[in-house]
Amino acid sequence: MADDKDNAEAILSEVHKKISDAFDLFDHEFNKTVDVREIGTIIRSLGCFPSEVELHDVITEAEDEEPMGYIRFERFLPVMTRVLMERKFRPITEDLLLQAFEVLDQQNKGYLEAEELTKYMTLEGEPFTQEEMEEMLSAALDPEKNVIAYKDFVSMMVIDDAQ
The missing domain is CATH 1.10.238.10 (EF-hand)
Structure with missing residues (x-):
């Protein structure tokens, strides 16, 4: 004991x-x-x-x-x-995050356009500020295609929770 x-x-x-x-x-x-x-x-x-x-x-x-x-x-x-x-406020899992993006991608294209994502992130739920949105887009946006390939972005965002 x-x-x-x-x-x-x-x-x-x-x-x-x-x-x-x-x-x-x-x-x-x-x-x-x-x-x-x-x-x-x-x-x-x-x-x-x-x-x-x-x-x-x-x-x-x-x-x-x-x-x-x-x-x-x-x-x-x-x-x-x-x-x-109590392990409160744990980071979201990769699968759950991917599912959230897939819900937003109603045409199943595998990406979201910057305007689409901005609309969702600033008008729904706990809205992002302009500064937060710009920061997110700077990390997520493919500058050549002007879209967010969310599978790649999700991989960048996920934290390895080996605690």
Whole structure:
């Protein structure tokens, strides 16, 4: 039984170190606080990909009673530990991502035109900003054909989740 407890403590210690290392990268004042606007980047660097609503919920939970624009490490650590231990906000699988693009490709062409993708990404669901759309198109668009060959793009976007 001691091995299980030691193993659990080792895992928890490793999770705490990952969180601390990620947090420290953005603690520019070295005072165990980070700007609240950096929390999304910190969370994503830990392999979690919450929606904007989920991110807001995490921030609300980690903020002090009186939000001051900063998140303190001692408030962030237990919240993020729980997120990582519960394996929340995991990246989407390649198959699911491919299926999403195939739904948008109603003619089964194997690609989407830039205007088509822009329409879907800015008008549906959690809309992309103009800046996010430009960034996505710069990575996804075949400049010669002016289309997104989504099978290739999906392969670029998928993260190997070997954690």
